[in-house]
Each structure stands twice: as C-alpha cells, then as structure tokens.
Amino acid sequence: MTKFACSGFTAVGALAASLGLLAPQVAMAQTAETKKPAAAKTSANPTKPATFRTPWGDPDLQGVWNDATSTPLQRPGGVGSKDVLTDEEAAAFQDSLAYDLTRDRRDGSAAEDVNRAYNEHWMDSRRLKITADHRTSLIVDPPDGRIPPTVKISPERAKARAQRAAANARFNAGLPANYTDFSLPVRCIIRTDSPPYLPTIYNNDFQIYQSPGFVAIAPEMIHSARLIPTDGRPHINRNLHQWLGDSRGHWEGNTLVVETTNFRTDAGVIFMDADPATYKITERFTRVDAKTLNYEFTVEDPHTWTRPWTARIPWSRIDPEEQMYEYACHEDNYDLVHFLSGARAREKAGTIKPQAAAKTTADER
Amino acid sequence: MRDLFQAAVVILLAAVPAGAQNQKLANAPAFPPYKAPRLAGHPDLNGIWQAFVTANWDLADHEAQAGPHPEIMGAYGAGPAGQSIIIEGAENGQIPYLPSALAKKKENFEKRATADVSSDETWHAAGDPEFKCYMPGVPRATYMPFPFRIVQGSGPYILIAYEFASTTRTIRMDSKEDAPTLSWMGWSRGHWERDTLVVDVTGFREETWFDRAGDYHSDELHVIERYTPASPYHMMYEATIEDPKVFSRPWKIGFPLYRRLERDMQLLEFKCVPFTEELLFGRFRKQQAP
Numbered sequence: 001m002t003k004f005a006c007s008g009f010t011a012v013g014a015l016a017a018s019l020g021l022l023a024p025q026v027a028m029a030q031t032a033e034t035k036k037p038a039a040a041k042t043s044a045n046p047t048k049p050a051t052f053r054t055p056w057g058d059p060d061l062q063g064v065w066n067d068a069t070s071t072p073l074q075r076p077g078g079v080g081s082k083d084v085l086t087d088e089e090a091a092a093f094q095d096s097l098a099y100d101l102t103r104d105r106r107d108g109s110a111a112e113d114v115n116r117a118y119n120e121h122w123m124d125s126r127r128l129k130i131t132a133d134h135r136t137s138l139i140v141d142p143p144d145g146r147i148p149p150t151v152k153i154s155p156e157r158a159k160a161r162a163q164r165a166a167a168n169a170r171f172n173a174g175l176p177a178n179y180t181d182f183s184l185p186v187r188c189i190i191r192t193d194s195p196p197y198l199p200t201i202y203n204n205d206f207q208i209y210q211s212p213g214f215v216a217i218a219p220e221m222i223h224s225a226r227l228i229p230t231d232g233r234p235h236i237n238r239n240l241h242q243w244l245g246d247s248r249g250h251w252e253g254n255t256l257v258v259e260t261t262n263f264r265t266d267a268g269v270i271f272m273d274a275d276p277a278t279y280k281i282t283e284r285f286t287r288v289d290a291k292t293l294n295y296e297f298t299v300e301d302p303h304t305w306t307r308p309w310t311a312r313i314p315w316s317r318i319d320p321e322e323q324m325y326e327y328a329c330h331e332d333n334y335d336l337v338h339f340l341s342g343a344r345a346r347e348k349a350g351t352i353k354p355q356a357a358a359k360t361t362a363d364e365r
Numbered sequence: 366m367r368d369l370f371q372a373a374v375v376i377l378l379a380a381v382p383a384g385a386q387n388q389k390l391a392n393a394p395a396f397p398p399y400k401a402p403r404l405a406g407h408p409d410l411n412g413i414w415q416a417f418v419t420a421n422w423d424l425a426d427h428e429a430q431a432g433p434h435p436e437i438m439g440a441y442g443a444g445p446a447g448q449s450i451i452i453e454g455a456e457n458g459q460i461p462y463l464p465s466a467l468a469k470k471k472e473n474f475e476k477r478a479t480a481d482v483s484s485d486e487t488w489h490a491a492g493d494p495e496f497k498c499y500m501p502g503v504p505r506a507t508y509m510p511f512p513f514r515i516v517q518g519s520g521p522y523i524l525i526a527y528e529f530a531s532t533t534r535t536i537r538m539d540s541k542e543d544a545p546t547l548s549w550m551g552w553s554r555g556h557w558e559r560d561t562l563v564v565d566v567t568g569f570r571e572e573t574w575f576d577r578a579g580d581y582h583s584d585e586l587h588v589i590e591r592y593t594p595a596s597p598y599h600m601m602y603e604a605t606i607e608d609p610k611v612f613s614r615p616w617k618i619g620f621p622l623y624r625r626l627e628r629d630m631q632l633l634e635f636k637c638v639p640f641t642e643e644l645l646f647g648r649f650r651k652q653q654a655p
Contacts, residue, residue: 055405055519062520177651179642189638207535209516209524211411212404216516216524223500223550224531224636225524227514233629242634324535326548330638331499331572334485340649341483347651 052254052287056212058230059254059287064324065315067197067295068126068204070097073311075137075145083136083145090134098128122202131314132292138198140296141310147272148305157275157303164267175343179336184268186336188329190243191221195260195281196271196297199313205324206315208285215249215256222329228258235261243269256285275303291317401560401594405519408560408594412515413625413632416508416602419447421495423578424618425459433478444577450508452603454616460580466611473579482645489572493579497645498637500532500549502573503566503588504604504618512625514632523555523562528632536564544568547584562592583610598624 052060075083085093101123131138137145153161167181176182185191192200203220210216213231218224228249236246238261246262260283263269265276284296293315300308401408419427422444432442454461462470476491495501501509511528523536536555544552544567552568566588574581591603603619606612 060519062518062522179646179650187638187642189636207522207524209520209522210518211516214411214516216514216526218524218533218535222531223533225516225526225533227516227526227632229631236631236633240633243636244634323537323542325546326500326534326550328500328549330641331494331549332488334482334488336646337482337485337649340646344649344651 052290054210058210058212058251059256060210061208061215061256061285061287061293062210063208064318064320064322065206065208065293066124066126066204066318067206067313067315068124068129068199069131069138069313070094070101070128071130071135071138072097073138073198074147075139083140083143085134085136087134090130093134093136094128094130097130101128124202124204126204126316127199127201133314135312138311138313139309140312141298142307148307148309150305151303153275153303157273160267161273164273171339174339174346176339177343179340182336182339184243184266185221188222188333190269191219191329193219193222193224193226194244194269194271195226195247195258195283196299196311197283197295197313198311203327205318207324215258218324220324221327223327228256230256238262241265254286258283258285271299272304274299274301274305278303288314293317396595399560399594399596404517407517407557408562409517410515410523410562410592410594410600411517413512413630414515414600414622415512415625416620416622418450418508418620419445420450420508420618420620421505421510421576422447423576424451424580425449425455425578427578450618450620452617452619453605454614456613461613461616463611463613470579470581473574473581474577475579477577477579480641480645483648493577494573495529495577496641498530498641499572500530501527502549502569503534503551503553504590504602504606505573505575506532506534506550507590507602507604507622508620511635512630512632526632528635529637531634531636536562549573551586551588558591560594562590564590564592566590581611582606582608585610592622595621598626 054060054062082089135145139145139147142148167176168183170176170181171183179187192198192203197206197219205220207218208215209218209225213229215228215230217226217228219226224244226244226247228247230249230251232250233248235248240246241262241264243264243266245260247258247260249256249258251257260281263276263279267273270276270279271281279301280299282298284294284298286294286296288294294312295315296310296312298308298310299305401410403409404411422430426449427444427447429446430444432438432444434442449455449458451458451460473491473493477493478496480492480497481490482488495505495509500506506513506525506527506529509527509529513525513527516524516526521538521540523538524533525536526533532550534550534553536553538555540554542554547568547570549570549572551566553564553566555562555564557563567586569582569584569586569588571582571584571586585608587607589605591601593601593603595601599621601619602622603617605615605617607615
C-alpha cells in the first residue's frame with residue numbers, strides 16, 4: 001500500500017476571485033495569545049509565555065504537539081499576493097483546501113473513488129484546517145510565500161537527480177528494479193524525523209522531552225528521537241555523518257534555536273535535494289501559550305536557492321488523553337516485497353506498461 | 366560537623382533502604398548507601414547508560430561460541446562467554462520454560478540467522494528480530510551492546526532513547542491507562558518507590574526475543590523493571606519477567622548499568638535497516654541478464 005499519498009495543492013479560481021485587499025497582518029503570537037486559554041492542566045499562567053519554565057529555568061516545551069494543517073507550504077497562485085486572510089476569506093480558503101484533501105467527492109472513476117476512500121481513512125482530520133492566523137502559505141519569507149528561484153546546479157548533482165528521477169519513474173510504473181529504487185521513507189530509513197518538519201497526511205505528532213542541558217524531540221515517524229544538547233558542546237567531528245544529522249541547540253530568550261549539520265550525502269537525505277556541502281538549516285521553537293508552540297525553520301544553500309527562505313508552522317498541544325503511540329515501519333514493511341514481487345510478476349507476464357502509472361504520485365521529498 | 370554528617374548518613378540509611386535492593390543481586394559488590402541528586406523532587410537518572418554483560422547472546426550461562434556462519438565470518442561472528450544474569454527463578458541455571466515451550470526456543474536458536482519475508486503471514490516466523498534490525502523489545506534493549514540515554518524532566522513522561530535501531534520508548538509516570546494496542550517496545554508505566562524507578566511494561570507484540578539464544582515470550586509477557594541509583598556512576602537494573610504461556614513461574618534478571626563518562630559522549634545513529642535490505646529484499650530484485 002502507498003504510505004504517503006500527498007498530492008499538490010491547487011488554487012481554486014472562485015476563491016481567488018473573491019479575495020479583496022490585503023488584510024492587516026496579524027502575527028501568530030498575537031492571535032494565539034488573545035484566544036481564551038483552554039483548560040490546560042498546567043499551573044503556569046497560559047497568557048504569559050515567560051511563565052512556561054522548567055524547574056531548572058529553561059523555557060518549557062515539554063508535551064505532545066501536532067503540526068497538521070491544510071495551509072500549503074507555498075502560497076497558491078490564485079490567492080495572489082495576499083498573505084493573511086479575513087475570517088470570511090479564510091473560511092472559503094479552508095473549505096477549498098479541505099475539498100482537495102478529503103477527496104470526499106464522487107467525480108472521476110470508481111478507481112479514483114476507492115483511492116480517495118483510502119486516503120480518507122488515514123487522513124489526520126486536523127489536516128483539514130488552515131493555520132489559526134489565517135495565512136495562505138507556511139512560507140513567511142520571502143514575502144510572496146513562495147520558494148525562491150533555484151540556481152543552476154552542478155553536472156554531478158544534475159546526474160544524481162536524474163538517477164533518482166529514473167528510479168522514481170520505475171517505481172511509479174510498477175517496475176522497481178531493486179529496493180534502492182524506493183525513497184528513504186518507503187524503505188523505512190527516515191520518514192518525518194528528518195528536519196525540517198512539515199505536515200503530512202497522517203501521524204503529525206511530536207513529543208518533546210527536556211532535561212537540564214537537553215531537549216529531545218520524538219517525531220511520530222519513525223520511532224526515533226533527536227537528542228539536542230543545549231549545553232554549548234561542539235558538534236561531532238565533521239567526518240561523522242548521520243541520516244538525521246547532528247543537532248545543537250541554544251536558548252535565545254524563550255526560543256530554542258537548533259542548528260543541524262553532519263548530514264549523510266545519500267540521495268533524499270537533504271531537504272529538497274540541496275547541496276550537503278553548503279546547505280544550512282536553523283529551526284526555532286517558541287512556546288506561545290498553553291496550547292501553542294511556533295515552529296519556524298530557515299534553510300539556505302547558495303548552490304540551490306537564490307536566497308534563504310523561512311516557513312512557520314504552528315504546533316498545537318494535543319489533548320493529554322491522546323498520546324503518541326509507537327510507529328513501527330521496517331518491522332512490517334510488507335509493501336516493499338509487494339512492490340518488488342509485483343514488478344517481477346509483471347516482467348514475467350510481459351504486461352509491462354511503462355506509461356501506465358505516469359499520473360501516480362510518489363512520496364519523494 | 367563531621368559527626369553531624371555521619372548522623373545524617375545513618376538517618377538516611379534507615380529512611381532510604383535503596384541499598385537493600387542492590388544487595389539482592391547475587392555477588393553485587395556492597396556499595397555504601399547512595400542518595401541520587403534530585404530533579405523536580407525525584408532521583409535524577411539523566412545520562413547515557415550501558416550494560417556490560419553478554420546477555421544479548423544468552424541470558425543464562427554460556428560458553429564462547431562460533432557465530433552462525435563461521436566459514437564466512439570467522440571470529441567476527443563469534444559470541445563471547447558470559448555468566449548468567451538470572452538472579453531469581455532459574456531452574457538448574459536455566460529460564461523456567463514450560464515443557465511445551467522449550468522446543469520453540471531450540472528452533473529459534475537454530476534458525477536465528479535466517480529471514481524469509483516472502484509472505485506476509487510468515488514474515489516473522491523465523492530469525493532473530495535483532496538480525497533483521499527490528500525493535501528489540503524490553504528488557505533486551507537494556508542489555509544490548511549499545512548505549513541508551515534517559516531524558517527525565519518535569520513532565521509525566523520519561524524518554525529512553527536507545528542507540529540500536531534508533532529505538533525509543535516513553536515511560537508514562539503514574540498512568541492508569543492500559544496498553545491501547547500491542548507494540549514492539551511495549552506499554553511502559555512508571556512510578557517511584559523511594560529512589561527506585563519502577564516500570565511496569567505490558568502490551569508487547571510476541572515477536573521480540575530476549576537474546577540470540579532464541580529465548581522468547583508470548584503476547585502475555587509482563588515485565589517489571591527497577592532502576593535504582595547506586596553511585597554517581599552506576600545504577601542497578603532488575604527485571605521480573607512473567608509469561609504464563611511460556612514460563613512455569615516468574616523469573617528475574619539483574620545487572621548494573623554504567624554511566625558513560627567520555628567527554629561530549631553522545632548517542633550516534635545505528636540505523637541498521639540498510640544493513641538488512643539485501644538480506645531481506647535482495648531476492649526480489651530484477652535479475653541481470655546473464
């Protein structure tokens with residue numbers, strides 16, 4: 001079965017037409033702080049972020065958080081340059097995105113209908129709401145809410161990308177040649193545990209644990225924890241590389257700032273296939289109130305983008321009754337065998353249709 | 366002043382018999398009573414810990430042995446000798462298996478270094494989960510030859526992050542909630558008994574093993590762990606193991622966990638999935654033309 005079935009976001013013409021002038025920009029922190037605090041079981045004053053402190057004095061980020069939202073990473077073209085919507089516009093925008101995401105409609109073939117039902121089963125319902133501050137994109141910089149233009153990449157990187165694309169095409173055609181044709185998430189090597197964290201179709205939980213001098217972030221997929229020292233120690237030596245890199249954090253006021261280096265250079269490890277030699281990622285975690293944490297990441301790589309860019313995703317503290325459960329992956333990765341043995345069966349039967357699955361979306365990052 | 370200090374130690378000794386727990390371990394050296402530093406009112410177990418026993422090869426007494434493929438692996442694949450870590454409930458030094466359950470242990474051992482994932486139904490039928498890079502379960506994760514980090518803060522959750530397979534597990538402090546579903550690392554609920562962190566673990570999937578000797582359990586496995594600080598540099602670990610489907614009575618293992626003291630020591634990745642892909646999936650690759 002397909003583990004990720006995320007399709008691209010589409011702008012809806014009717015919505016775009018209904019949009020008026022720019023609304024005054026509302027910073028997320030302000031919006032969230034004016035909301036009535038929910039009945040959180042914390043003794044701290046939920047309206048003052050500074051009061052969220054651990055007994056040893058660090059800002060307190062502990063808890064289970066969820067980052068699901070329907071707000072797209074990039075601003076859909078149809079919404080124009082508007083970055084924040086009014087309540088009415090936001091409702092229309094949310095409905096249109098939900099329409100795309102839920103697949104709760106009956107147009108198209110029976111096969112498409114079945115596919116939608118599958119997605120509906122796995123869909124995180126939180127994924128159907130836009131961010132509370134009514135933004136039209138998760139990207140907050142550049143101001144147009146779009147990933148900056150890319151630069152020309154080296155022939156070596158172009159060749160590596162072409163090889164990855166060919167492997168992906170084999171997968172999409174139902175003819176993977178080997179397990180190396182699958183993406184790292186399908187192979188259960190990394191999933192949503194590699195930074196930056198972006199919402200996916202399901203399992204958008206993160207649990208944060210803290211101890212003096214340490215912050216640990218455990219994304220739901222795959223049962224790993226990023227152990228982030230905040231005690232000022234240096235990174236591991238440059239010759240040690242890891243799938244999830246090597247993270248170091250420090251506190252700037254109420255914000256945990258995390259820089260991650262020492263990534264492996266295998267295809268698919270670095271976000272958006274940036275150049276491991278020049279890629280830089282900085283993440284910021286800021287507790288806003290009892291129920292909200294702001295997650296912001298900035299990525300830069302002069303070998304990939306013309307300028308650095310930044311996205312902000314609000315994380316909501318999930319109800320204490322809903323806990324994060326273990327996510328196993330490799331342990332029962334039946335898919336891999338099904339995909340490969342299916343490909344061998346197709347080859348044997350001679351029923352090869354390379355164009356057949358051209359429209360299928362894969363979960364390449 | 367010194368007398369005052371000694372008096373305080375005596376009072377402490379009377380009030381906090383944490384040392385008594387340690388002395389239950391057969392032949393454990395007698396350490397003076399120890400009161401761990403406090404964090405948010407509880408003993409502070411934060412740090413990187415590691416067991417230095419050979420129980421991952423066999424919980425019971427075992428001689429040095431060749432690995433499964435000595436013709437390929439030579440001494441690389443061989444296992445070290447080691448003494449049993451079973452401190453209670455053993456039968457003639459062995460785990461108290463029900464007679465009907467012993468055959469499976471032997472079969473497990475014989476097929477420990479095999480894997481066959483050609484069918485969903487028999488996916489887990491043979492082979493040590495460790496061999497296939499599956500999550501190791503509890504208590505095995507504790508005595509694998511890899512370090513682990515405890516992250517204990519002020520919230521109701523304690524994280525244990527193991528280096529092997531980047532596995533994690535959450536201990537839910539004072540939780541009343543039963544295991545909502547089965548999992549590889551089980552459902553851990555903790556509480557403090559004086560200086561000891563007691564963790565009750567249920568909800569295990571049946572596929573994990575205890576060691577490379579094929580020792581196993583069913584989905585009725587129940588593990589009660591005890592972590593007791595014994596000095597700034599070590600703590601005592603005990604685990605009581607019950608499984609009425611497989612064992613005739615509860616039994617208990619125990620050994621020290623040592624704090625890793627190297628400067629800037631940190632867990633590194635042991636994401637072992639890529640090391641198993643050829644073993645598990647290689648047979649399904651496209652065959653090259655001869």
